Amino acid sequence: MRDHDHALIKSKWENLGTVKFTLVRNLGKKLLLNNVSVERYSDWIGKLPVVVLSPEDSVLTSGAPQLKRQYFDRLFSQVSHEYLANLIHYSKLLKQRNAYLKLKNDRKSFTYDTQLETYDEQLAPLSLKLYAFRKENFSILNDFLHAFFLAIDERDIPVSIEYKSSLSLSEKNNSYIETFLSESRGNIQNEILLKRSLRGAGYDRIEFKRSSQALKTGASQGEKKFWLVCLKLAEGKYILQQGGVEPLYLFDDLFSELDIDHTRNLLHHIRELKQIIVTSTDLSDLRRQGISPTPGSFNIIDI
Structure with a gap:
């Protein structure tokens, strides 16, 4: 691109057709599906599902809840x-509400007013829809996660994704919208002081659990890596079930931090996947341990 004014990447897919990505100097990027421009990024999401495992994913096991929310929002x-x-x-309404909270802080106005009420009455039903979808679909993901963990590890260690609303929901008071509006009004002074909202789907908590302990504090690096691998496999199964399309798996540096038994069982399992690309720096070490990803099950490219 340094010596040229444009670049083009072209590919052809069985279930999509022709996909082109162009980059033109001073004009920017453009994505075309069967020679028709994809104008909105949201129109492309889900067209070509990909499950990616990379070293950067380690932040999911130890990072803030916001990172997990963003991760699963992309998946769903x-x-x-x-x-x-x-x-x-x-997200658009929440951004506007937070900007208004900042404005009220600047004005030293710490009262709940009609503008905030208008935001909350629009946000509450949307937050409920997101919460209900997440709750149902985390249950599906948990079933897949446990199944993969048991198939590869065989120790039947309980694992789960724990999802908790930022609202104080209970069986006695099960009206989500009423609780949302009540807690938003009741916490308004704190929200204005902090210049941000504190309730709703944008602030729900997601925790990874292993043997009833938080993964980020009760597991080794190898255990966290294996947990992530099972999560990615569960993600692929979930996409196939819910979307009807088997994703492409891209697993970077897959075998690092995994012990021999997990590696052997994992190789036996992933060779059944329809389309997967795996990178590794330690194939020679695997072979010394008697583990051989043979050309019959994998197309091996040594670089």
């Missing part, structure tokens, strides 16, 4: 355009 958006539309609408 791939299989549900309704979820994506609700998320976009919710």
Whole structure:
């Protein structure tokens, strides 16, 4: 691109057709599907599902809840355009509400007013839709996660993704919208002081659990890596079930931090996947341990 004014990447897919990505100097990027321009990024989401495992994913096991929310929002958006539309609408309103909280802080006004009430009455039903979808689909993901963990590890260690609303929901008071409006009004002074909202789907908590302990504090690096691998496999199964399309798996540096038994069982399992690309720096070490990803099950390219 340094010595040229444009670049083009072209590919052809069985279930999509021709996909082109162009980059033109001073004009920017453009994505075309069967020679028709994809004008909105949201229109492309879910067209070509990909499950990616990279070293950067390690932040999921130890990072803030916000990182996990963003991660699963991207996943759920791939299989549900309704979820994506609700998320976009919710995020825009939340951004406006937070900007208004900052304005009220600047003005030293710490009262709940009609403008905030208008925001909350629009945010509450959207937040409910996101919460309900997440709750149902985390249950599906947990079933897949446990199944893969047991198939590869065989020790039947309980693992789960724990999802908790930022609202104080209970069986006695199960009206989500009423609770949302009540807690938003009741916490308004704190929200204005902090210049941000504290309730709703944008602030729900997601925790990874292993043997009833938080993964980030109760597991070794190898155990965290294996947990992530099982999560990615569960993600692929979930996309296939919900979206009807088997994703492409891209697993970078897959075998690092995994012990021999997990590596052997994992290789036996992933060779059944339809389309997967794996990178590794230690194939020679695997072979010394008697583990051989043979050309019959994998197309091996040594670089």
